Amino acid sequence: MKKITLFSLLLLLLSCHPKRTAGIIEQHQKELPAGDTIKFTPPKNIILMIGDGMGITQITAGMYLNGNRLNLEQFKYIGLHKSYASDNLVTDSAAGATAFSIGKKTYNGAIGVDKKGRAMQTILEEAEQEGFASGLVVTSSITHATPGSFYAHEKSREMVEEIAADMLNVDVDFFVGGGKRHFDRRKDGQNLIEKLNQKGYAISTFLDKDFKDITIDPTKNFGYFAADVEPLPFSQGRDYLVPASRSALEYLTKQPEKGFFLMIEGSQIDWGGHSNDSKYITDEMIEFDQAIGVVLDFAKRDGETLVIVTADHETGGYAINSTSTMDSIVAAFTTKDHTAVLIPVFAWGPGEELFSGIYENTSIYDKMRRAFSFKKKLQ
Numbered sequence: 275m276k277k278i279t280l281f282s283l284l285l286l287l288l289s290c291h292p293k294r295t296a297g298i299i300e301q302h303q304k305e306l307p308a309g310d311t312i313k314f315t316p317p318k319n320i321i322l323m324i325g326d327g328m329g330i331t332q333i334t335a336g337m338y339l340n341g342n343r344l345n346l347e348q349f350k351y352i353g354l355h356k357s358y359a360s361d362n363l364v365t366d367s368a369a370g371a372t373a374f375s376i377g378k379k380t381y382n383g384a385i386g387v388d389k390k391g392r393a394m395q396t397i398l399e400e401a402e403q404e405g406f407a408s409g410l411v412v413t414s415s416i417t418h419a420t421p422g423s424f425y426a427h428e429k430s431r432e433m434v435e436e437i438a439a440d441m442l443n444v445d446v447d448f449f450v451g452g453g454k455r456h457f458d459r460r461k462d463g464q465n466l467i468e469k470l471n472q473k474g475y476a477i478s479t480f481l482d483k484d485f486k487d488i489t490i491d492p493t494k495n496f497g498y499f500a501a502d503v504e505p506l507p508f509s510q511g512r513d514y515l516v517p518a519s520r521s522a523l524e525y526l527t528k529q530p531e532k533g534f535f536l537m538i539e540g541s542q543i544d545w546g547g548h549s550n551d552s553k554y555i556t557d558e559m560i561e562f563d564q565a566i567g568v569v570l571d572f573a574k575r576d577g578e579t580l581v582i583v584t585a586d587h588e589t590g591g592y593a594i595n596s597t598s599t600m601d602s603i604v605a606a607f608t609t610k611d612h613t614a615v616l617i618p619v620f621a622w623g624p625g626e627e628l629f630s631g632i633y634e635n636t637s638i639y640d641k642m643r644r645a646f647s648f649k650k651k652l653q
C-alpha cells in the first residue's frame with residue numbers, strides 16, 4: 275500500500291514537470307484517425323474559403339453588425355484548428371496557408387515549401403494533375419502569402435516577383451486579385467502578362483474595365499488584375515469579391531465532367547486587425563460572408579461540392595467589450611499582430627463530417643485529400 279502511494283506521488287511529481295521543448299515546435303501531430311469510418315460520396319468540387327485573420331470575434335462582430343445574421347450560420351459541421359507554425363506559436367499567413375496547401379507545418383514566411391525549404395506539391399497542383407480545374411479569387415495581390423501558397427514555391431513571402439513567375443508553372447484556370455505590377459513592371463524586365471496571354475490566358479485589368487463589366491471567354495484561362503498592388507478596402511469602393519466568386523463558379527462549371535478546386539480569400543479582414551480598426555474588420559467580414567452565401571447557394575444546387583470556411587489565424591486579439599450593443603461594437607485589441615487562438619472551421623457538403631473536432635491546421639489538407647479521393651496516394 276505504502277509502495278503504491280509513493281509510486282503515485284512520484285508519477286504526480288513527474289507529471290508536474292513535463293519536458294519542455296525549447297521554443298521550437300517541430301512535431302507534426304496528425305490528429306487521431308477520427309472520422310475514418312465516415313462514409314460519403316467524394317465531392318466533385320472543393321471550395322476552400324479563407325477569411326485571413328478571421329477569428330471567432332471577427333465573425334461575432336460581423337454577425338451582430340449584420341442584423342445578427344450570417345450565412346455562416348447555415349453550416350452544421352464545425353471544428354477548430356490549431357494554427358501554430360513550425361517555428362512560432364503565432365503563425366503568419368504564409369505558414370498558415372501552406373499548412374492547408376501542402377499539409378505540413380512550416381516556418382513563418384514559407385510559400386508552398388516545408389520547414390526545410392523544400393517545394394511540396396500543393397492541393398491545387400495535385401487537383402490540376404488529377405484533371406480538375408482550379409481557381410483563386412482574393413482581395414489582396416495574387417502574389418500575397420495566402421494565394422501564393424497554393425501555386426508558388428518560394429522560401430520567402432517577400433519574393434513577390436518570383437511568386438508571380440511561378441504562376442507560369444501552374445495552370446490556374448481562373449484567378450482574380452491585385453498585384454499587376456509584379457507581373458509587368460519587374461526588375462528583370464519581363465512582362466509576365468504577355469507570357470500568360472501566350473500561354474492561353476485572357477488577362478484583363480482594372481485599367482481595361484471594372485470587374486463587373488468584364489466578359490469572360492470560356493475557351494481561355496481567365497485572369498483579372500484588380501489593382502496595381504493591393505486592392506482597396508471594401509469601404510473605399512472595392513466590391514468584386516462577391517461577383518468574382520459568382521463568375522468563378524460559372525466559369526469552373528463550364529466543363530461539367532470536370533471537378534474543380536477553388537480557393538476564395540477575404541484577404542483584408544486581417545488588415546483591419548493589423549490596423550486595430552473594428553469597422554474595417556466588420557466591413558470585410560460581412561463582404562466575405564456574402565461571398566459565402568453565393569458559394570453555399572451554388573453548393574446547394576450542385577449537391578457535389580464540399581465547402582470549407584476557415585481562417586489562417588486570428589489578428590489583433592480582437593475583443594467585444596461590455597458597452598457594446600448589437601449595432602455598435604466597442605472593440606479592444608491586445609496586439610497589432612496575429613494571435614495563436616484556436617480557429618473555427620465550417621464545412622458543408624459531401625465529406626463535411628470530417629471537419630468536426632479539434633485538429634492541426636495541416637489536417638485540413640489531409641481532410642481535403644481524403645474527400646477528393648485522388649488516384650495518387652498520399653506520400
Ligand code: MG
Binds near residue numbers: 418
Ligand atoms: Mg492573406
Ligand code: ZN
Binds near residue numbers: 327548589612
Ligand atoms: Zn496578417
